[in-house]
Amino acid sequence: MKKVIYLDNAATTRVRPEVVEAMLPYFTEHYGNPSSVYDFSTPCKKAMAHTREVIAGSLGASENEIYFTNGGTEADNWALKAAAEAYASKGKHIITTQIEHHAVLHTGQYLEKLGYEVTYLPVDENGVVSVDALKKAVRPDTILISVMFANNEIGTIEPIREIGEVAKEHGILFHTDAVQAYCHEPINVDELHIDMLSASAHKFNGPKGVGFLYIRKGLKLRSFIHGGAQERKRRAGTENVPGIVGLGKAVELSLASMKENKKKETELRDHLIHRVMTEIPYVRLNGHPSQRLSNNANFSFQFIEGESLLIMLDMAGICGSSGSACTSGSLDPSHVLLAIGLPHEIAHGSLRLTLGEETTMEDIDYTVDQLKRIVERLRSMSPLYEDFVKSREKKENQ
């Protein structure tokens, strides 16, 4: 296999070997159903309890506030739909942002069809939600605020504490989609006044298909998946025991190395950003310059289109992602890039590179060298660049 430089860790991550190792016995040895009475299922029950304990500890929560789901999307769907239903008698107004993941945005749109009113708060040019705008949007019938902890495309970390305070002050539920931030940034649900939090294991070197929703004790949210009595009757279905074991192990390992990993990633990310911004002309950094995830860099290269860029990077063995229309299967570029005010043609030329624990300085330098070559080549083929150069020459001759 050719060498691959994997810089798409916001899409998914490599499962750590220790995580796989921890999971394996739960496929072949401890395969009992956790709901069964016999002693054979005890290791499964114990393992699930352990993961719950680890997660609760990581958030400053208690074990009976953690509900396993099949991932972040399910957790987001559950949080929004169940909160809307439970508090409908109080009001039907929900506040979220324009830059949420589709798991929240499309759920919001679905709730609008059911008669709820949803305010999608704008963000500034760095992707930061305005707390003042949030305060102004709050109404007596507002029942839920849902703001992501950190954005998956541009990496901007939102002012969660301030948002939590506004929610608390007005007695409104506060949900945060922390899929990109959990196990990357320290989070304490009490300090930040978070009532519900979604997370997914495969974003921090755990397995795919497992995540959780934190639900603050006392919230009267109904079951989302109906059936058996699993998860204290709130999430039916036989538990994904190996996945839950892997989730717990991934949380333990991430917490242990979070500080060190953040430091290393920040250094590499800043080197990447510095080199790209100084060595490639007509480029823009998307997202907040400092208040951003330590593994995220997002650029817009003027005059070129993102999918072409991705294919050429792929030929050089580099995996990245783009918010261009052609990579989303629609004709519109990413809603996040439009929300931070980028014109369509600049949004089409975006590239997201997200580092992981295995990324090295050599990987970054190789990537920038390839990027320089590829951007130059695509610009030499671009009619937009041709027009730009010609109008610049015209101006110089005047």
Added chain:
Amino acid sequence: MYSDKVMDHFEHPRNVGEIENASGVGTVGNAKCGDIMRIYLDIDDATHMIRDCKFKTFGCGAAVATSSMATEMVKGKTIEEAMQVTNKAVMEALDGLPPVKVHCSLLAEEAIHAALWDYAEKHGIKIQGLEKPKSDISEHDGDEEY
């Protein structure tokens, strides 16, 4: 996602560039939708033979590959023959495109027609079957279902 032929034309695009004092130039698409294609033609006025054809494209892999293939297919042809180079023919020559990329092949045909229109206007001639090019051929997808 793409056929080998598409990848070949993307990796090694034929006829990239500009033609100075071109007989006809056509630019179609728009940056908003992420695709712009420009075709330059060098046409022999006596024989109406397309002696040379170059392109520049801002767009995805499919847009670059269709531009490249389309220039190959009209080079050395007469205007009348070039009019027969349809988006379908370009797509077939590339062993097909993924369904979401079909609109890129429309762009190639439109760009050639726009360049021919430019030539016809400059020379006061009429080309059989050629209509004034649309400046924007973007399509819009239907409403998404949630």
